[in-house]
Amino acid sequence: MTNVYLAGPFFDDEQISRIERVEQALAANPRVTNFFSPRKSEIPGLTMGTPEWATQTFQMDVSQIDQADVVVGMVDFVDDQVDSGTAFEIGYAFHSKKPVVILHEKDTTLNLMIAEGLHAYVQEAEALAAYDFSTLPESHYHGKVI
Template structure:
């Protein structure tokens, strides 16, 4: 029997909208049969934990989550990619883990859809959740 593949879900987690969107994506990926590491839950990356100065613990849990993942799905919305998400993409790339970006934001840079370094580090870029779910099937 094949084990479930684990997805590390990278993305900004600083507003209610971002937190809710991350949970929505997690639920969609779980329904597709994947395990999902979501930093805001699994690394307890919350305002309360940051106020307790648990940054090192949060960081270590995120690195462990990345190391234990098979695939990274990265939310790339915004004027520029969230800096933590960019770091997670670079780390995954260095570890030779496939990264699929999802960008629902219709804004684009003058020279591309996302930053060149991000664009070259991902294996695919979905424009919405439906496209992401189709792409992720290739990695089952």
């Protein structure tokens, strides 16, 4: 069974809709024991944007990546640009030798650092419901990179 960290932006309605679909797919996957979604993990009693909130949120998220077996990263943001927080989480996971499964639903060019650092590449959130997180089959991105 697998513990998953879900990295992805949730700043507008489209992103929230997409991350909710990923959360549902991970919840439906029988090989996922648990997943951590920062969207659902706000720290009670802290005001968003304050230094205390920033420090505690950063520490919580990094700790959750450390505890994860795999990171799922949603790389669709605006055009060819990945959300900077998501990019950090993916890079931190890669450096920590965690497999990174990239979800790339939009028809955009992928940054070479993401393309070269991923373990598996999927193009639909729903595919994560059936992905075998126990054996972690490898797949690669074959499109254009920047």
